Amino acid sequence: MTSVLRFEPDAEGDPTKLAYTFGGFEPLVSVRPGTTVSTWTLDCFAGRVRSTADLPSQVCDPRFLNPQTGPFFVEGAEPGDTLVVHFHSITPRGGRGVSSTVPMFGALTTTPFTALLHPPLPERTWVYEIDLQAGVVTYDALDSPHQIDLPLDPMHGTVGVAPALGEVRSALAPGDWGGNMDTPEMRAGTTCYLGVNVPGALFSLGDGHARQGEGETCGVAVECAMDTVLTIDLIKGGPPTPWPxxxxxxxxxxxxxxxxxxxxxxxxxxxxxxxxxxxxxxxxxxxxxxxxxxxxxxxxxxxxxxxxxxxxxxxxxxxxxxxxxxxxxxxxx
Amino acid sequence: MTSVLRFEPDAEGDPTKLAYTFGGFEPLVSVRPGTTVSTWTLDCFAGRVRSTADLPSQVCDPRFLNPQTGPFFVEGAEPGDTLVVHFHSITPRGGRGVSSTVPMFGALTTTPFTALLHPPLPERTWVYEIDLQAGVVTYDALDSPHQIDLPLDPMHGTVGVAPALGEVRSALAPGDWGGNMDTPEMRAGTTCYLGVNVPGALFSLGDGHARQGEGETCGVAVECAMDTVLTIDLIKGGPPTPWPxxxxxxxxxxxxxxxxxxxxxxxxxxxxxxxxxxxxxxxxxxxxxxxxxxxxxxxxxxxxxxxxxxxxxxxxxxxxxxxxxxxxxxxxx
Amino acid sequence: MTSVLRFEPDAEGDPTKLAYTFGGFEPLVSVRPGTTVSTWTLDCFAGRVRSTADLPSQVCDPRFLNPQTGPFFVEGAEPGDTLVVHFHSITPRGGRGVSSTVPMFGALTTTPFTALLHPPLPERTWVYEIDLQAGVVTYDALDSPHQIDLPLDPMHGTVGVAPALGEVRSALAPGDWGGNMDTPEMRAGTTCYLGVNVPGALFSLGDGHARQGEGETCGVAVECAMDTVLTIDLIKGGPPTPWPxxxxxxxxxxxxxxxxxxxxxxxxxxxxxxxxxxxxxxxxxxxxxxxxxxxxxxxxxxxxxxxxxxxxxxxxxxxxxxxxxxxxxxxxx
Amino acid sequence: MTSVLRFEPDAEGDPTKLAYTFGGFEPLVSVRPGTTVSTWTLDCFAGRVRSTADLPSQVCDPRFLNPQTGPFFVEGAEPGDTLVVHFHSITPRGGRGVSSTVPMFGALTTTPFTALLHPPLPERTWVYEIDLQAGVVTYDALDSPHQIDLPLDPMHGTVGVAPALGEVRSALAPGDWGGNMDTPEMRAGTTCYLGVNVPGALFSLGDGHARQGEGETCGVAVECAMDTVLTIDLIKGGPPTPWPxxxxxxxxxxxxxxxxxxxxxxxxxxxxxxxxxxxxxxxxxxxxxxxxxxxxxxxxxxxxxxxxxxxxxxxxxxxxxxxxxxxxxxxxx
The missing domain is CATH 3.10.28.20 (Acetamidase/Formamidase-like domains)
Structure with missing residues (x-):
């Protein structure tokens, strides 16, 4: 890894400069296969949820949720190829992560799809201290004085390319293009393979989690901005990669x-x-x-x-x- | 209905001149609310399946399935408004409709989502004679000499507007923007209400069916090009229309x-x-x-x-x- | 229909004399194939919900819900045969039907299976006047003075035989043995075919509905006791009837x-x-x-x-x- | 663990002496809470699949699949109590385990419920050598000479009590009574808690697996008879245990x-x-x-x-x- 491309998203203060979909955005930078990139990502709330008093439905604009760093145009990538993304490091940028319940979102609540007649569950925000040295994130209960240290295990919830068939998909959606898969396996030391659907692949990533339970039950992990170093490479032709x-x-x-x-x-x-x-x-x-x-x-x-x-x-x-x-x-x- | 706008899609021979997504295409024509439009639509195969010897996987390009007539820009339509589409008449254009089984598509087969280890079911094409006078479509079995007259009941499988959140969705998908809902209720004499997500609404329609069973079990109805007369109107504000x-x-x-x-x-x-x-x-x-x-x-x-x-x-x-x-x-x- | 067998369930006042499962109860009466039976059934609440003040969770014992009339032992019925049940008439016994919402039950609420963190929806009971002459049931809103006449369309929600594999299934469950299918198609003039799983078939029926919407959305139809005349017949051998x-x-x-x-x-x-x-x-x-x-x-x-x-x-x-x-x-x- | 009750199922050669349902069988033995039991279980095929030439659909009677050892009557157990089952050891009885594909059964095939028009996948049987000393089971491919050692990890697929509401459920079914849960977590060193539904609980167990992948994808694990030592205990009253x-x-x-x-x-x-x-x-x-x-x-x-x-x-x-x-x-x- 002798040379590293630094990519600085033009994101501070202007959420409209980031991508909120896979497909539908012009590439911001072009990389040759084999390039190692150092970059960073905003959290899924674009940094707007900062304390237990910040409720997502009040401080966030639903059009600007889950901002992605990218898209990267990968030189030579054509439909049928397989994009290779190796994560060297994923490091929380700040000392804190946040989680919350969001009205009509999550696994244990009525949602717009599992549509029931219940009013939404309460909207609450939790703040986690992150200690990189100790390798822990600290859960702090809202309604009682419990504090619990959980292992730090940073990952990206959202990693993907432009979809097929001319579709443009929200960064909140997962699918065969990758996107919001929210698996804790997407950690440093892991390589992700994605089928290429459009010339240049148009790769983006975001949605860093300091850690996440399997299921992401309430819908929101320990969300934080991330410093990430990854290599983007390409396998030309070969057997297709229909799903990530x-x-x-x-x-x-x-x-x-x-x-x-x-x-x-x-x-x-x-x-x-x-x-x-x-x-x-x-x-x-x-x-x-x-x-x-x-x-x-x-x-x-x-x-x-x-x-x-x-x-x-x-x-x-x-x-x-x-x-x-x-x-x-x-x-x- | 004193004045009618004739809209002629530039479709004969060039499938790339039609829309294959909701969102993602520039509007082709602008209409004032209250305009009655006379137009026509290609069938879901863009007319390429014409005989029992034509198998969709051989004669169709998957990028050009389910072509839509439109988009129509509706003047004054803003997010939160409700688009009104009343169907005055839906008339099969030719004397024949086609249906088929398509590999990995349909309700009673393994698909890319209900992914099993079975090989695909056989791909077959059926041709239906359409008798507008008698009001029947004639089913003609492939493997035995059965012929059965079924009532003609023309409808549009696909009716929709551009989706929210900047998404662009394939005309094969249904959702809260409408799209490929494939309900026999979308017949002449019916009014469809669609929530507007983007300025101008960007309305399109296609996928005419001479008739369809409830469930559209094999995935393909009696598909045919349609001559359709519809009125496009608009309800400003009011309670939202979250689903069609x-x-x-x-x-x-x-x-x-x-x-x-x-x-x-x-x-x-x-x-x-x-x-x-x-x-x-x-x-x-x-x-x-x-x-x-x-x-x-x-x-x-x-x-x-x-x-x-x-x-x-x-x-x-x-x-x-x-x-x-x-x-x-x-x-x- | 020259001779009719009158079967009087020993049900008034003693819910333990009825069947609450398919399988698991001894037959009460034996009938020859071709017998026409005149009988009656209790409603799903065993008659305990009588006014808008009666809430099912307060007045019903969960062990004694959905009582069935039967089982009937059908002479000569063997596994692999098909039981035939033709409904000549299904007539509400009293002048009233009841419906209710039941905590954790229904299509638009959290349930023990679609288990969410919401508290239950409110439990309410509605009473419907039934006018057999006019052929209507009258909906009477609880929270405003609306009254609405709906067409009377009596049916049995629960019709079935003993299951296979030695199973005994609650009368609240539907399956390949029939049971609680809750389809409005089970009306007078309809014939139901059920695969026989055990000697004698062990047929029961219950759960009369003065009418029901498709989906039975809140989980409870317009429930009432029924006077029912049906013929029980048998097809020996032949192609099996795997599902009703x-x-x-x-x-x-x-x-x-x-x-x-x-x-x-x-x-x-x-x-x-x-x-x-x-x-x-x-x-x-x-x-x-x-x-x-x-x-x-x-x-x-x-x-x-x-x-x-x-x-x-x-x-x-x-x-x-x-x-x-x-x-x-x-x-x- | 000073005293151990030996329970010998009367199973060799007579499958009708075992239980094939939860509920529906008389208890074979009564145990006081706190009793340690040494017993054994047949495999899910009742031992009838012994070589790669034995296909389940040919050698097994569908009425006698998944035989259970039990039921045990637990003295003092009443509805609302919680049964405690601690597994001290689970040891494969023979030197071999078997697996197979079974027509219309498994996660990646059409089944009687996910009912499609495909013919069944091929029925095949695999035999695994089990080496208790080395702690491995050896996979032996049928169509090529591959052999692969996988870690031995013995467990019981089926552990349960009689269901509520008078139901009797096949030992092939899982539910709130336990039953065929097929989780690799049910290994030695684990304690299982089950809500009691009937007096005496009527506990049974069976379906030993030398190991199993998560999902049990083809529907059949590495099946084998097991020698098992477990303690059966009871928690009177207390918060209910609605699910295992x-x-x-x-x-x-x-x-x-x-x-x-x-x-x-x-x-x-x-x-x-x-x-x-x-x-x-x-x-x-x-x-x-x-x-x-x-x-x-x-x-x-x-x-x-x-x-x-x-x-x-x-x-x-x-x-x-x-x-x-x-x-x-x-x-x-």
């Missing part, structure tokens, strides 16, 4: 984002069965059997416009094959 | 489009409960009770990217109130 | 009960495709196509432990074939 | 079993929010927030009649409170 995939030192991972949640599961698992078959030479039925006994399947989130499931298989169970032309190993080194 | 609504001489109707299908039901029914409360002065709980005993609830489709449910209540059960400022009565006359 | 089917003068109908609601749709539609193929000799793909254009698909209910969808196809579209050995025609005459 | 809960040295866990899968998630997470509030004194909204950041949420299975989700929170994040009167700590010691 991840790889870390131990696991290959597939994702599916859909409703109902079992469809997200089905996507992630059919993707894994086919990927395992491709990596090992197993027949589809043999791969189906192996995945059935070997997979870990954490739920990522059940709160966004589609729900996300992750499926993980240890690479050692597959004979530690070369995955995606060795991209993870190369950039991890 | 319809009205005919007997019924008010709400729609919901979501997955799973029960969420589509919940949307349509909460919308109906609130609309009935607003029209009658009933409390929400009283309206909930009345809708529970009075509603008809046909499924529109279970095949598109979201599923659509329609809920209908007879206006006479509500004391025949004035609905949407009397728009249906005015344009029906 | 119905037939009236114009339509054949299939049902599916499952969650999510699209699975109920898929069951009902695959059943219809296969039944149409069997009745007409069409290939499966031809039948799939025909059903796609011909089906009506009303939602029955989205409130019970599984949700129910009905699919209807007009018999004239199928060449008016002989259905189920002509059972409907025979008993309708 | 688990506890190990590090985590408390809740389960939900429902369709669609998001409802299983909602059950598990509302249960966890309320349990965390009860254990810590946090308000419901504070507990909702904490669970949102702290929970792990593995999918257990997406193949049975309802789907199961598990939610886990580390006890140290809650201040290591006394859980369920210290039952886990007592029996773990």
């Amino acid at each position: 995939r991840l790889e870390d030192d131990a696991f290959i991972m597939t994702t599916g984002s859909a409703r109902p949640l079992e469809d997200a599961f089905r996507i992630a698992h059919t993707e894994m069965v086919r990927w395992v078959a491709e990596l090992t030479g197993l027949s589809d039925m043999d791969a189906y059997q192996l995945v059935s006994q070997a997979a870990l399947t954490p739920i990522a989130q059940v709160v966004d416009t589609s729900y996300t499931v992750v499926t993980k298989v240890e690479k050692r169970f597959l004979g530690s094959p070369t995955v995606m032309q060795g991209m993870h190993a190369r950039w991890r080194a | 609504r319809l009205e005919d001489d007997a019924f008010i109707m709400t729609t919901g489009s979501a997955r799973p299908l029960e969420d589509a039901f919940r949307i349509a029914h909460t919308e109906m409960v609130r609309w009935v409360a607003e029209l009658t002065g009933l409390s929400d709980m009283d309206a909930y009770q009345l809708v529970s005993q009075a509603a008809l609830t046909p499924i529109a489709q279970v095949v598109d990217t979201s599923y659509t449910v329609v809920t209908k209540v007879e206006k006479r059960f509500l004391g025949s109130p004035t609905v949407m400022q009397g728009m249906h009565a005015r344009w029906r006359a | 089917r119905l037939e009236d003068d114009a339509f054949i109908m299939t049902t599916g009960s499952a969650r999510p609601l699209e699975d109920a749709f898929r069951i009902a539609h695959t059943e219809m495709v296969r039944w149409v193929a069997e009745l007409t000799g069409l290939s499966d793909m031809d039948a799939y196509q025909l059903v796609s254009q011909a089906a009506l698909t009303p939602i029955a209910q989205v409130v019970d432990t599984s949700y129910t969808v009905v699919t209807k196809v007009e018999k004239r579209f199928l060449g008016s074939p002989t259905v189920m050995q002509g059972m409907h025609a025979r008993w309708r005459a | 809960r688990l506890e190990d040295d590090a985590f408390i866990m809740t389960t939900g079993s429902a369709r669609p899968l998001e409802d299983a998630f909602r059950i598990a997470h509302t249960e966890m929010v309320r349990w965390v509030a009860e254990l810590t004194g946090l308000s419901d909204m504070d507990a909702y927030q904490l669970v949102s950041q702290a929970a792990l949420t593995p999918i257990a299975q997406v193949v049975d009649t309802s789907y199961t989700v598990v939610t886990k929170v580390e006890k140290r994040f809650l201040g290591s409170p006394t859980v369920m009167q210290g039952m886990h700590a007592r029996w773990r010691a």
Whole structure:
């Protein structure tokens, strides 16, 4: 990593200078495959929720939620290629993160889609102190004096490219273009693979979380601005990447984002069965059997416009094959 | 209806001159509220499926499916207004309609979302003769000599405006902007109400069906080009229209489009409960009770990217109130 | 119908003398196939909700909800046979029906399964006057002076046999044994077909509704005790009846009960495709196509432990074939 | 653990001597709370699938699938109490386990509920060698020479009591009575808590898995007979246990079993929010927030009649409170 491109989003004070959709924004910078980028991202509230007195519905403009840094134009990327994004580091920018309940949003409340006759749950904001040295974020209850240290585990909730079919999708939505997948697996040391739908791929990222539970139950993680160093690379041609995939030192991972949640599961698992078959030479039925006994399947989130499931298989169970032309190993080194 | 605007889509032979998304296309024509428009639409295959030998996956380009006539810029339309579209006539343009099974598409097959390990079902195309005089479409079985006359009941599968939040959505998708709702209720004599999300509303329509079963089970109705006469009008301000609504001489109707299908039901029914409360002065709980005993609830489709449910209540059960400022009565006359 | 068996349930005053499950109760009476039975059923509250002051959670014992009249042992019925139930008449016993909202029950509220953090919606009871002569039930709002006449349309919400695999299922549940399907199609003039799972079938019925909206949105219809005359008949052997089917003068109908609601749709539609193929000799793909254009698909209910969808196809579209050995025609005459 | 009750199921050679439902069978033995039991269970195929040539649909009787050891009558157990089951050891009985694909069963195939028009996937059987010393099970591909060692991780797929409301449920079904939850968390060292619905609880267990992937994707784990030592204890009264809960040295866990899968998630997470509030004194909204950041949420299975989700929170994040009167700590010691 001898040279690093610094990309400074023109974001302080002017939320209209950031991207709020995947697709629909002109690229701000062009990068050659293999470029390492140092940049930063705003939190999902564009920094407007700062204290327990700040309620999202009062301080945020719904048109400017979940701002993304980018889009990056990746030189040479064409539909059918696979974009490679390796995260070297993801570091909370400030000493604090925030979370909140948001009216009609979350897994355990009536929403615009699971539309019921209940009034919304209460809107509340929690502030977490972040201690980078100790590696903890501190939960501070609102209604009683409890404080609890939870492990710091920074990640990006939103990582994606422009969608296919000319669509432009809100940064609040996840799908086959990536987007708001909200999986804790998107941490430093992980490589993300995304199918390219448009020339240049138009990659963006945002929605940093100091940590997040699996399911992101109330809809909001420990949100914070992030300093992030990542490498953007490209695999030309090859088997397509229909849904986002991840790889870390131990696991290959597939994702599916859909409703109902079992469809997200089905996507992630059919993707894994086919990927395992491709990596090992197993027949589809043999791969189906192996995945059935070997997979870990954490739920990522059940709160966004589609729900996300992750499926993980240890690479050692597959004979530690070369995955995606060795991209993870190369950039991890 | 003394003056009628003729709008001729520049479509013959050049599918790139039509719109394939809601949002994302510049308006082609500007209309004042209250304008009656005479126009026509291509079928969902852009006319490329013409005989039982034409299979969609072979003759169609997936980027150019479900072409829309429009967008129409409606003068004075602003976010929060309600667009009014009354259908005076919807008439099949040619003497034939087509249907087909499409690989990985439909309610009774594995799809990219309900992702299973089965190979696709067979791809087949059926051709229907349309007899406008007799009011029938003739089903002609492929594997045996059966012919069956079904009632002609022309409708538009796709009617919508540009979505909110800067999104651009494929004409294959339904949602709160309308789009590919595929309900047989969108027939001549019906008025459709759509919430406006962007200046000018950017209204388009397409996807004519000579008839369609409820559920659109195989994913494709009796598809044909249509000659359509409609009035485009506008309600400024007033209560918002969060999801598309319809009205005919007997019924008010709400729609919901979501997955799973029960969420589509919940949307349509909460919308109906609130609309009935607003029209009658009933409390929400009283309206909930009345809708529970009075509603008809046909499924529109279970095949598109979201599923659509329609809920209908007879206006006479509500004391025949004035609905949407009397728009249906005015344009029906 | 020269001879009619009168069956008097031993129900007045002692709810423990009725059946609350399908399976799990000894038969009370044995009938020969072809027997016409005159009987009556209690309402779903066992008659305990009588005025707007009676709230189900206060006056009902949850162990004694939805009492069934039966079980009837049908002589000669064996697993694999099809039970035939033709409804000659279904008549409200009293001059009044009741409905209510029940805490944590209904389509537009948090429930024990769609478990959210909201407190329950208010519990309220509505009383409907029933005028058999005029053929109306009168809705009477609680919070304002509205009265609305709705058409009387009596039906049985619960009709079924003992389940397979030794299961005993609550009368609140629907499934492939029938049970609490809550479809308005179960009215006088309709014939219901049920697959037999145990010797004698063990048929029961209950849950009379003076009328019900499609979806049964709040979870409770216009509930009343019913005087019912039905014929119980049997088809030995033949193609199995995996899910309950119905037939009236114009339509054949299939049902599916499952969650999510699209699975109920898929069951009902695959059943219809296969039944149409069997009745007409069409290939499966031809039948799939025909059903796609011909089906009506009303939602029955989205409130019970599984949700129910009905699919209807007009018999004239199928060449008016002989259905189920002509059972409907025979008993309708 | 000074005295251990040996319970020998009368199972060899006579599958009708075992239980195939929860509820519906007379108790075989009565135990006092605090009794440690040593027993064994047959595999889900009742031992009839022994080689790759044995296909379940050919060698098994569908009425005798998933045999359970029990029921145990727990002295003094009354509705509202909580049954405690601590697993001391779960050890594969033989040197081999089997898995298979079963027609119309599994997460990635058409099923009787997700009913599509596809023919079933191929039925195949895999045999796994089990090496207790090495702690591995060996996957042996059918269509190529791959062999892969996977960690041995024995568990019981089915653990439960008689259901409420007089229901009798197949041992293939999971629900609030426990049953076929198929979670790998049900391993030695774990304590399971089950709400009691009938006098004596009527506890049974079975369906041993040498290991299982999360999701149990093809529907069948590495199935084997098990030697199991467990303690059965009882908590009289106290807060109810509406859904099965688990506890190990590090985590408390809740389960939900429902369709669609998001409802299983909602059950598990509302249960966890309320349990965390009860254990810590946090308000419901504070507990909702904490669970949102702290929970792990593995999918257990997406193949049975309802789907199961598990939610886990580390006890140290809650201040290591006394859980369920210290039952886990007592029996773990």
